Amino acid sequence: MVLQNVAIAGVGLTDFGNFKNQDNRGIMDLALEASNKAIEDANISNKDVEGVFVGSMAPGEFANQTNLATMIADYLGIIPNMAIRTESGPSSGASAVETALLAVASGFKQLVLVCGVEKMTEVPRKRSTSILATMTDSLVELQHGVSLPTLAGLVARLHMRTFGTTREQLAKIAVKNHANGANNPISHFKKIISIDTVLNSPMIADPLRLYDFCPVTDGAAALVIGSRDMVSKISDTPINFIGVGHGTDHVAVQYRNDFTGFLAIRQAAEEAFRMAKLERTDIDLAELHDAFTILELSAYEDIGFVKKGEGGIAVDEGLFEMGGKMPVNPSGGLKARGHPVGATGVAQVAEIVYQLRGDAGKRQVEGAERGLTSNIGGFGNNVISFILQR
Amino acid sequence: MVLQNVAIAGVGLTDFGNFKNQDNRGIMDLALEASNKAIEDANISNKDVEGVFVGSMAPGEFANQTNLATMIADYLGIIPNMAIRTESGPSSGASAVETALLAVASGFKQLVLVCGVEKMTEVPRKRSTSILATMTDSLVELQHGVSLPTLAGLVARLHMRTFGTTREQLAKIAVKNHANGANNPISHFKKIISIDTVLNSPMIADPLRLYDFCPVTDGAAALVIGSRDMVSKISDTPINFIGVGHGTDHVAVQYRNDFTGFLAIRQAAEEAFRMAKLERTDIDLAELHDAFTILELSAYEDIGFVKKGEGGIAVDEGLFEMGGKMPVNPSGGLKARGHPVGATGVAQVAEIVYQLRGDAGKRQVEGAERGLTSNIGGFGNNVISFILQR
Numbered sequence: 001m002v003l004q005n006v007a008i009a010g011v012g013l014t015d016f017g018n019f020k021n022q023d024n025r026g027i028m029d030l031a032l033e034a035s036n037k038a039i040e041d042a043n044i045s046n047k048d049v050e051g052v053f054v055g056s057m058a059p060g061e062f063a064n065q066t067n068l069a070t071m072i073a074d075y076l077g078i079i080p081n082m083a084i085r086t087e088s089g090p091s092s093g094a095s096a097v098e099t100a101l102l103a104v105a106s107g108f109k110q111l112v113l114v115c116g117v118e119k120m121t122e123v124p125r126k127r128s129t130s131i132l133a134t135m136t137d138s139l140v141e142l143q144h145g146v147s148l149p150t151l152a153g154l155v156a157r158l159h160m161r162t163f164g165t166t167r168e169q170l171a172k173i174a175v176k177n178h179a180n181g182a183n184n185p186i187s188h189f190k191k192i193i194s195i196d197t198v199l200n201s202p203m204i205a206d207p208l209r210l211y212d213f214c215p216v217t218d219g220a221a222a223l224v225i226g227s228r229d230m231v232s233k234i235s236d237t238p239i240n241f242i243g244v245g246h247g248t249d250h251v252a253v254q255y256r257n258d259f260t261g262f263l264a265i266r267q268a269a270e271e272a273f274r275m276a277k278l279e280r281t282d283i284d285l286a287e288l289h290d291a292f293t294i295l296e297l298s299a300y301e302d303i304g305f306v307k308k309g310e311g312g313i314a315v316d317e318g319l320f321e322m323g324g325k326m327p328v329n330p331s332g333g334l335k336a337r338g339h340p341v342g343a344t345g346v347a348q349v350a351e352i353v354y355q356l357r358g359d360a361g362k363r364q365v366e367g368a369e370r371g372l373t374s375n376i377g378g379f380g381n382n383v384i385s386f387i388l389q390r
Numbered sequence: 391m392v393l394q395n396v397a398i399a400g401v402g403l404t405d406f407g408n409f410k411n412q413d414n415r416g417i418m419d420l421a422l423e424a425s426n427k428a429i430e431d432a433n434i435s436n437k438d439v440e441g442v443f444v445g446s447m448a449p450g451e452f453a454n455q456t457n458l459a460t461m462i463a464d465y466l467g468i469i470p471n472m473a474i475r476t477e478s479g480p481s482s483g484a485s486a487v488e489t490a491l492l493a494v495a496s497g498f499k500q501l502v503l504v505c506g507v508e509k510m511t512e513v514p515r516k517r518s519t520s521i522l523a524t525m526t527d528s529l530v531e532l533q534h535g536v537s538l539p540t541l542a543g544l545v546a547r548l549h550m551r552t553f554g555t556t557r558e559q560l561a562k563i564a565v566k567n568h569a570n571g572a573n574n575p576i577s578h579f580k581k582i583i584s585i586d587t588v589l590n591s592p593m594i595a596d597p598l599r600l601y602d603f604c605p606v607t608d609g610a611a612a613l614v615i616g617s618r619d620m621v622s623k624i625s626d627t628p629i630n631f632i633g634v635g636h637g638t639d640h641v642a643v644q645y646r647n648d649f650t651g652f653l654a655i656r657q658a659a660e661e662a663f664r665m666a667k668l669e670r671t672d673i674d675l676a677e678l679h680d681a682f683t684i685l686e687l688s689a690y691e692d693i694g695f696v697k698k699g700e701g702g703i704a705v706d707e708g709l710f711e712m713g714g715k716m717p718v719n720p721s722g723g724l725k726a727r728g729h730p731v732g733a734t735g736v737a738q739v740a741e742i743v744y745q746l747r748g749d750a751g752k753r754q755v756e757g758a759e760r761g762l763t764s765n766i767g768g769f770g771n772n773v774i775s776f777i778l779q780r
Binding site for chain 1: 392393416418447448450451453454455456457458459460461463464469470471472473474475476477478479485488489491492493495496497498521524525526527528529532634636637638639640641642645653654657767768771772
């Protein structure tokens with residue numbers, strides 16, 4: 001499969017956080033900082049970049065800037081070039097990675113830049129919730145006031161009722177990701193929390209409380225991607241794509257058959273494993289999309305790390321903790337590292353690269369050889385998974 | 391070059407027009423109508439579609455719907471699937487075509503759908519101008535009140551001063567495209583106009599008047615694209631991609647070296663001709679991006695159909711008229727067919743397909759074997775060209 005002829009030469013990340021009203025922390029500043037770091041990490045010059053693929057969900061709404069990929073190519077001084085932004089809700093970052101993969105795998109380009117970015121905090125909180133809600137089905141969900149957190153509450157309630165998943169098990173996911181995030185220098189939150197922190201936080205969408213949700217975050221992440229031949233010439237530690245999968249579902253949750261899990265997560269993972277010709281147990285770590293604790297728990301089951309309904313028990317057993325059999329979100333995940341929507345899918349891949357290079361510092365998963373990402377767009381309806389190998 | 395292993399199996403278009411407040415003419419209605427027509431034209435079933443690539447500039451801002459590609463896959467009943475929206479300003483349609491090309495050329499997918507769509511008329515006119523202005527450089531242009539028409543006026547004035555291009559020559563481009571559009575059943579405007587119509591219309595951005603500008607239009611266009619092997623099995627009239635080019639420029643016009651032409655248009659055309667191994671004279675017709683008359687005139691020169699500064703004279707000689715040596719915008723172009731921003735790049739390719747199949751009715755360019763498109767994003771800063779051959 002030709003997509004397996006693609007590798008990563010460089011990664012770059014900004015700090016993730018709330019940069020409202022901060023000078024030199026606008027959407028372009030963030031995008032350029034991450035991009036320049038990735039280009040430097042790849043040990044190339046800007047002029048070597050033959051294409052710019054930008055993942056951003058709503059730069060027009062959040063930051064008054066459409067045509068963003070052209071802006072980034074422009075400010076990087078690489079004119080003329082190829083430049084495209086991709087959008088698939090919060091999997092926009094992974095969409096950009098996937099599109100870049102296609103450009104390289106097709107032989108159209110040899111070395112390209114991917115940049116995921118979102119500057120979310122300049123609009124009032126109520127407005128950011130409204131902007132994010134446009135990823136739901138505008139015809140049957142949005143007009144009735146559905147928002148992402150309300151859907152998450154319903155899924156969590158049903159999962160608890162159907163499988164005996166407990167409130168504490170969900171809380172433990174947030175606790176784990178905060179503990180991991182405390183070891184990640186770029187994290188939005190570096191605070192270690194307890195189960196009680198979660199259970200005593202304000203109710204948002206019963207049974208989910210404030211600490212079950214990721215924050216609204218600003219930040220950017222970037223990658224330099226190229227053909228394996230090209231990357232092996234410029235990098236001592238090329239990291240290879242060996243599996244890619246992409247799945248969708250009904251956008252409106254009401255039309256689905258399964259309300260305790262996500263078809264699109266399953267499909268994306270299945271395709272990626274099929275392409276990589278690997279079993280679930282061949283994976284050493286995963287970066288999953290924990291925008292809400294219930295999403296990470298469901299992903300354990302949907303991806304097939306555990307059987308359906310057994311996610312909660314596996315949490316109690318510590319399977320996904322650092323030092324467990326399958327560490328999940330060593331980066332801190334969306335919960336603690338933060339979730340600048342369009343940046344997340346790129347940041348997930350960047351974390352796997354650090355881990356497979358052995359460069360993850362205090363959060364290193366020892367001896368990691370293969371990692372998986374799962375980036376979710378919409379409410380579980382546009383999911384992209386990558387499997388990477390050192 | 392592997393991008394040349396890709397062909398078009400089907401095309402579909404909605405009517406283009408102002409569908410404000412019309413039932414069953416929302417963004418999803420338009421996207422689905424065009425998509426279903428393209429699928430029917432390709433003589434396949436929805437289930438054969440392995441990926442959905444959507445070109446739309448600002449569906450969140452205009453129509454409250456992000457995550458649009460997932461919505462279209464959903465409503466077409468093709469779940470799970472691959473679904474990505476692309477955005478590069480008004481070349482978003484061509485970005486989607488290009489991304490679909492990459493998916494097929496890489497071998498990742500065999501048969502995919504491209505849909506370009508924009509529903510622009512539901513917001514007040516002042517708001518639509520603001521939304522479109524976000525494609526300019528937000529750091530140095532947007533904040534000073536620059537809009538696209540004002541930039542066009544400046545370029546037109548300089549072109550007239552530098553090369554002796556006349557007001558009447560620019561008007562003739564609008565007259566030609568209205569005459570062509572009158573023969574296109576889907577056109578927004580089917581009214582034949584005279585030079586006086588243009589010269590007596592209200593001043594918008596001196597020297598450009600109302601009839602120098604394309605309208606704000608709703609509409610959608612779709613293509614079914616696949617590998618040549620696959621398409622030759624299902625279509626009697628496969629149309630092949632033989633050249634692709636993509637160029638960018640500084641987003642802010644003030645940073646450029648040339649104010650009477652567009653680097654990105656030149657670059658996109660040069661790359662496409664290089665890949666196709668063709669001369670300019672090998673092309674039988676072109677669909678160019680006449681959002682403003684000056685853009686079409688400049689494109690004659692930038693693409694190399696005539697020498698720099700000689701676009702106006704060529705207009706007087708009738709070179710680009712139906713029956714001329716190189717008919718441009720037989721469809722009516724953005725001026726008369728209309729410009730639903732994200733749809734335009736896809737509609738340009740669809741028109742070339744009709745022409746190369748010999749299915750263009752009253753607007754047929756006799757014996758057309760090869761056609762070129764040039765779709766412009768931003769103010770001439772993200773341009774994609776395709777060369778197609780029957």
